[in-house]
Amino acid sequence: MQYIDITLSFEEKNTYKIKMLNWIKKFNIFCFLDNNEYEHTDPSFEWVAAVGATNSISINSFSDIQKISDFHLAYPGWLFGHFNYPSQQKDYIDFPAAFFYKPQMIIRSVGNSIQISSDTFSLHSIHDEINAQSSEIIAEQKKNISVQCRTSKEEYLETISHLKKHIQRGDCYEINYCIDFFAENTSIDPYYLFHCLSAISPNPFSAFYRLEDKYCICASPERFLKKTGNTLYSQPIKGTAKRIPADTAADQKSKEHLFESHKERAENVMVVDLVRNDMSRVCKPGSVFVNELFGIYSFPQVHQMISTIQGTVDENIPWVKIIEACYPMGSMTGAPKIKVLELIEKYESAPRGLFSGTIGYVTPDGNFDFNVVIRSMFYNNSLQRLSFKAGSGITFNSNAEQEYDECMAKASALMKILSEN
Numbered sequence: 001m002q003y004i005d006i007t008l009s010f011e012e013k014n015t016y017k018i019k020m021l022n023w024i025k026k027f028n029i030f031c032f033l034d035n036n037e038y039e040h041t042d043p044s045f046e047w048v049a050a051v052g053a054t055n056s057i058s059i060n061s062f063s064d065i066q067k068i069s070d071f072h073l074a075y076p077g078w079l080f081g082h083f084n085y086p087s088q089q090k091d092y093i094d095f096p097a098a099f100f101y102k103p104q105m106i107i108r109s110v111g112n113s114i115q116i117s118s119d120t121f122s123l124h125s126i127h128d129e130i131n132a133q134s135s136e137i138i139a140e141q142k143k144n145i146s147v148q149c150r151t152s153k154e155e156y157l158e159t160i161s162h163l164k165k166h167i168q169r170g171d172c173y174e175i176n177y178c179i180d181f182f183a184e185n186t187s188i189d190p191y192y193l194f195h196c197l198s199a200i201s202p203n204p205f206s207a208f209y210r211l212e213d214k215y216c217i218c219a220s221p222e223r224f225l226k227k228t229g230n231t232l233y234s235q236p237i238k239g240t241a242k243r244i245p246a247d248t249a250a251d252q253k254s255k256e257h258l259f260e261s262h263k264e265r266a267e268n269v270m271v272v273d274l275v276r277n278d279m280s281r282v283c284k285p286g287s288v289f290v291n292e293l294f295g296i297y298s299f300p301q302v303h304q305m306i307s308t309i310q311g312t313v314d315e316n317i318p319w320v321k322i323i324e325a326c327y328p329m330g331s332m333t334g335a336p337k338i339k340v341l342e343l344i345e346k347y348e349s350a351p352r353g354l355f356s357g358t359i360g361y362v363t364p365d366g367n368f369d370f371n372v373v374i375r376s377m378f379y380n381n382s383l384q385r386l387s388f389k390a391g392s393g394i395t396f397n398s399n400a401e402q403e404y405d406e407c408m409a410k411a412s413a414l415m416k417i418l419s420e421n
Helices: 010-026 066-074 123-131 153-169 190-200 248-260 262-280 319-326 337-347 400-420
Strands: 002-007 029-034 047-059 079-083 098-110 113-118 174-184 205-211 214-220 223-228 231-235 237-242 289-298 302-312 358-362 368-371 376-380 385-394
Touching (some): 002 123, 010 029, 010 123, 098 123, 153 174, 153 400, 190 214, 190 376, 190 400, 223 319, 223 358, 231 262, 237 248, 248 289, 248 302, 262 302, 319 368, 385 400
Antiparallel strands (some): 002 113, 029 047, 029 205, 079 358, 223 231, 237 302, 289 302, 376 385
């Protein structure tokens, strides 16, 4: 792709990002990824927008995943897109199992400049069109946002009891169990909701993704997989504690309690072991190691326990095969993974769809970076359906009432945004 560099000040770049979000409204396909200036995640750019599609590939079954690899061989270069969480059930929002596209335009914020790339459109015309947009995102009219939960508290507690029996029998050690919240016959402004969610929860793997009439509004703090050269690494999150911003001492105590929690450490170690096993399938023997164990990182609403696993990947393995070997991610499933996938399919009230799936990109030289789609809302404009999910890791020592409260707390943040907008 040809490109131009436009030098802007920090304030000008923030304004440009808002203008760019207004500009992409006219496109039916786009992927906007925002690092929100978190340096500890080793970002390749501050944000990137991949707009329009010159070519694309969609599959409805993971048995067809090889078609994505074939597509990239036929159309080399940048690719952006997603993988749904694998399920036999149809997605409520109607995202396909996977979709990837070669963008018509890429706009990146890197250092002190904006880079605009395209082989299809005039680069200066793109810049002029963006610059002509409003520097404010104004909400369009909404209607009928009445959120319901598919699982009652009684049903939730009963399910946790069943899952703990599976754990007691040795079927699994830990399982991520999620419940679904939804609204029907409703209308939202996804652009304004993403703007609001980013303002109150600016996380390093945020994404705003449109595929025709379907939207994902994502404020994820978690990376699934990143490949740079021959280095592959994953950063699973398992362990959460509330922030208490009004009380510095209490906030620090909450952070320390998370680090010292035997329960959270046990869950984190289980996921680390699972990820190490997955990565060993595609990495050189003996190269996989834990770069950081039990790292505590602070985000606007919560402290998180994050571990980093690193390995050296075999350069002859296609990127799709690397994703396939490690998918779905351990932090959103459990251990052992195959049995846990069966239990999730049996006990959860609705298919996950893109929730706990992944959105990301592949570069022309074969590097890639993919997030974990959590803290997200999903919307189908044609069906007028809204959906989001909340969950937690269940072990034998889990307190069902506390796990339910954690799910409600996670859901309340998204419901608050909907009620205020």
